[in-house]
Amino acid sequence: MRLAELSARSGVSTATIKYYLREGLLHPGRRVTATQADYDEGHLRRLRLVRALIQVGRIPVNSAREVLAALQDERLDRNQRLGTATWALPHGPEPDETDPATEAARRTADELMDRLGWCCGSTSGRTPAAPAHGMLVTAIAALSRLGYPCAAEDLEPYARAAERIAVSDLDLVERYGTPDEQVEAAVALTVLYEPVLLSLRRLAEAEESHRRFGGE
């Protein structure tokens, strides 16, 4: 398809598509004349993913480019491509190593990983620490600095819920046919389901609060 059709089918303006092409967020089309190129379903899919990252996830262009590069790395298998792409997603402020709360938070996070039998994110596991592990350490340190509950046993029910969520996530991913489509969907769904999850938690809290404290 030509640029105009790619724009119509994706709902992204031709100016924005040209910007994504210049920024390397979208791979070039197959050149057919000096001024025209041909685009395929792969471009359409990639465009959806770029919009998910940039417009919905508000991920900076540089980070989005890293995520997309990881997805395309032919040397990696599906699990590695998924890991590398997810690791390139923004994950908030790094743990503050000058703060004593951070060291304690790292011990708590490691204890939690041990309890769960998780090893992908562990600092002592078979892979380098996932950035999401740093994100967890930062969050635990903030809780502990402010004196809110954050022991490994307080966090465990949240991790158990996260395990169930990850099963649903990968079930959605496996609906897609090819490994390429699967890794693209996995990254998009990681980002797009974050507000779903946070809004459902707030609604569920309102239900649970009503159940416990309603009609006082």
Added chain:
Amino acid sequence: MRLAELSARSGVSTATIKYYLREGLLHPGRRVTATQADYDEGHLRRLRLVRALIQVGRIPVNSAREVLAALQDERLDRNQRLGTATWALPHGPEPDETDPATEAARRTADELMDRLGWCCGSTSGRTPAAPAHGMLVTAIAALSRLGYPCAAEDLEPYARAAERIAVSDLDLVERYGTPDEQVEAAVALTVLYEPVLLSLRRLAEAEESHRRFGGE
């Protein structure tokens, strides 16, 4: 205690405490001389909550002020204060009512609430629609616009996980002794546990991906 002690015990500088007092984020101390005031444990607790909202949750000062006002409203019971305070938290962009995807997303959200038997956030329920319901509609509309799975049955497992999370949330809240402490903790934990949950989900996804696709 005096301002200097409040600063030492909270880890918040006296300049920042004075700023919070001016902005109405912290209630005035009991005046003891023309230039000195006395602060109590309630001030210390409130200061923790303000830091949770502003420094960790990156919530704008105006929204934080609204949240705090709701917590103090004596006319409301515990469930209502909690609801009002959580509703004042920022909840992302409003649904775009000019977009046809929004209307369909609202129907999906309503269908999901029906399946779950939730009514606090429902547009047809006994209370006005919670802002988290709008946040959910916005998130579903984005998924649908980009062609990713977002039917009520796709979302239900996430809602079931959210129900379990809300039980853990309220269990943590009920560790606090007084209703005042409970509503303060509920708001702080809603905000502070968001990065905990999102990071645990990413780590759980890495585990689940390794389990399904590892060693290809």
